[in-house]
Amino acid sequence: MRIVLTIVGKDKVGIIAKVSNALANAGVNILNINQNIMEGFFNMVLIADMSESKVDLLALKKIFNEMSEEIGVEIRVQSEEIFATMHRV
């Protein structure tokens, strides 16, 4: 299964490092990262592949919920399916 992480929040040092490190530890492979800073706010959309993952989606969500609290940015983890369905005829 492929997942989409969306990360929005106040920019600071090390957001990408923390996120990618957590994904690597979980065995989740990053396929695509799109990131920018808009008016001081960090925006990132990351697409990753969970087929070799050591944890399931719910466990991964929990990891990122905790990280979200810790570093103070909003991190959403969703199945890619919802985006593909909504924007494809």
Add this chain to the structure above:
Amino acid sequence: MSFFTIKDVLETTKMITKNKLDVRTITMGISLRDCGHSDINVTADKIYDKITKKAANLVKVGEELEAELGVPIINKRISVTPISMVGESCDASSYVPLAKALDRAAAEVGVNFIGGFSALVDKGYTKGDRNLIASIPEALATTNVVCSSVSVGSTKSGINMDAVAEMGRIIKQTADLTAANDAIGCAKLVVFCNAVPDNPFMAGAFHGVTEPETVINVGVSGPGVVKKALENVRGQDMGAVAETIKKTAFKITRVGQLVAQEAAKRLDTQFGIIDLSLAPTPAVGDSVAHILEEIGLESCGCPGTTATLAMLNDAVKKGGLMASSYVGGLSGAFIPVSEDAGMIAAVECGSLSLDKLEAMTCVCSVGLDMIAIPGDTSAATISAIIADEAAIGMINNKTTAVRLIPVPGKGIGETVEFGGLLGYAPIIAVSKFKADEFIARGGRIPAPVRSLTN
């Protein structure tokens, strides 16, 4: 390569986090046709056992999908075969024990409403129908999550005026029995014309007799998303408005379709339909009235309201149709007063009256929904309002429903609070002129000429 762009991802995320996009309900329809027995206690046990077995994983699957897809799924619900048919073989004349069995089963599987304490009497009554309708006030007063509906007419059958008269009295009795809670029982009771067998929304959901053993029907939502999209086309002509609504409805419906297919697969049952309805909640930013106002009305209920609502209702269907493989249920904009912040405000400021609401029901789904009226409104007047709504449904070949709440001891200008999704409502004025003699006639209004389509 993905099928979507970064812009798409951010748009979807914004719809969910900022504009309250959600799936309003996953409703599992369960046939209880095999639960009949002469002993009502055996019937009640069979009902309980079947529901708790078939819907054991409903809430779990709903929560899993919510987590995986990141879209809120607000309600998980159950609809069952009209209990008038299930109870018909019982020797007992009160079906309250069956309502209690539904209530227990709903609590056991964790759903927040269960619909189907219902009777379909479009043309007349059977023994089971009479028993069920007589049991409604006590059933609604002694259960928590059971919803009841009675179909009193259809385009094909005409209107059963005996049932119309009786339902006025039943609504009053239900109000009296639940007077301590501002007549909350009436918020769980719907009177239909042209009832549909696959509606996932409460309080009117029941599992029709033509439906399979079990089925998953999904109701989408998203008034906030439509309102937000329309803010980008301010000042443009109505073609642009309709087009924007269509595109937005398409996206909303795709989410519902995905959830419905996945839920049906994981629950090992059949996907029934998506109900393309814009269902509001009392939350800020989730109002159908505010969509109409965004199109250019000063306050919902002013002249122009019926036209904008007609366009909205039609555009939602056009957009949603292609997004789902099976569309059904009520499919249209809902205009419940107490469940919509904009409608509540419109009643409070005097722009929205019962008469205007009746006109609006001619062009959208359902009807006079969640409207609090003075407690001293007579049963005959409530029946006459039901008859008017049923006539609109019968002649226009559409579903209409009446969910009125005559609040004991309260009058015009006072407010009634139901809490949660049911919201709150200012009490609205009802005509003081009477139709008692019309209601006292009883009998049937014959099916209209447009029923002869063969």
